[in-house]
Amino acid sequence: MASQNFDDPEEFEITSKSTNVERQRKREQNAEIQKLIDENNSFEAKYKKLEQQFNQNKEYFESRCNELEQKLKDERSQILSLEKRNGELEKEASNYQSALGVATSFNLSDEDQNHTVRLNQDILALHDTLENYVTNLKPKINVDIKVAKQILRKYKCQTEISDKDPNKPVIKAALQRHVLEEIMKQADFYFTRSNMEHYLESEIVSKTVELTNLMEKFYKNRLGDDRVTRHTPIKLRQQVYSALGTRGFNDITSSNGTSSHSKHDFIYTISKKINKMMNKVRVIKDVEKRRYVDALAGDLVRDVVRIFYFRLKIQEPMAQYLCKSIGHKLTRFYSGGENSNLSIDSVNTYDYDTDQIDSDAETSNNEVI
Helix, strand or coil, X not given: CCCCCCCXXXXXXXXXXXXXXXXXXXXHHXXXXXXXXXXXXXXXXXXXXXXXXXXXXXHHHHHHHHHHHHHHHHHHHHHHHHHHHHHHHHHHHHHHHHHHHHHHCCCCCCCCCCCXXXXXXXXXXXHXXXXXXXXXXXXXXEECHHHHHHHHHHCCCCCCCCCCCCCHXXXXXXXXXXXXXXXXXXXXXXXXXXXXXXXHHHHHHHHHHHHHHHXXXXXXHCCCCCHHHHHHHHHHHHHHHHHHHHHCCCCEECCCCCCCEECCHHHHHHHHHHHHHHHHHEEECCHHHHHHHHHHHHHHHHHHHHHHHHHHHHCCCCCEEEEECCCCECCCCECCCCCCCCECCCCCEEEEECCCCCCECCCCCCCCC
């Protein structure tokens, strides 16, 4: 490199100063650049550290978020499961409450055949059947006055009858009582027997009375104060007699698995017996009518036993039936729904006595009930 020639010292001095300044400026620029580079490296390091922390935090929070989402799903699933279980428990509690209500309530629904209104209707229907069975003793029906007098004397009826003046309304009322009493006498005997196929109803009644008495003893002799135990004897009686009142003395199904069935022996025997008894008192000349009347006996016997021996016992307190004496005043009876104070001066009456069912009656010119 060619050397510069500085002929003028001042020129050399100026040039030298200029070079130093330039060098100083470059050094400063380099220092500034280095500083910026260092700062940039520092920022990059911090950025990488922050980026690393961010990624770590991101992974943590994503993991935590997934955990919380899964936990939320699990809790929602648990809530749904608990809601379902709660619904089941509420339903179960409702069933228990309903069962407790049934177990401690003696009330019969309006639709129940043993409700007093329905029972009264069935008693009135029974009376109609009894009337149809005895018949009105009019045309084509002969009455044996001699036998009729014996029946009237049995009931201490002082009304005089004869072939010329038979007073058939009195005879009809006496025959109704006679038929009813005969059925009930045979039923009383039936319910003293058991341990035979045709005496199943009798055995059920016997066991029910026995179990009811045991439950009453259990209630009185075991410490506690719950309604279910206290009411069990009554509910037991109501349930059993309700079943008997519905199916008692129905036809008997075959034991060999076939669909055949046979008439209950009690119904068959007593129907035949009262038909024979009644055909001695009143002779129906019309063959078809006699067959029709004789066929009524089965339903009559069954309905009498169901009402007097089963359905009256479903009521709480248990209903009673009364056979009222001559001269007894009837304060209320069913004859078109009107009240009366009739005196029974000819034959005894039968009175179906429940809380709301006082009596069933039929009047004649002689006020026979």
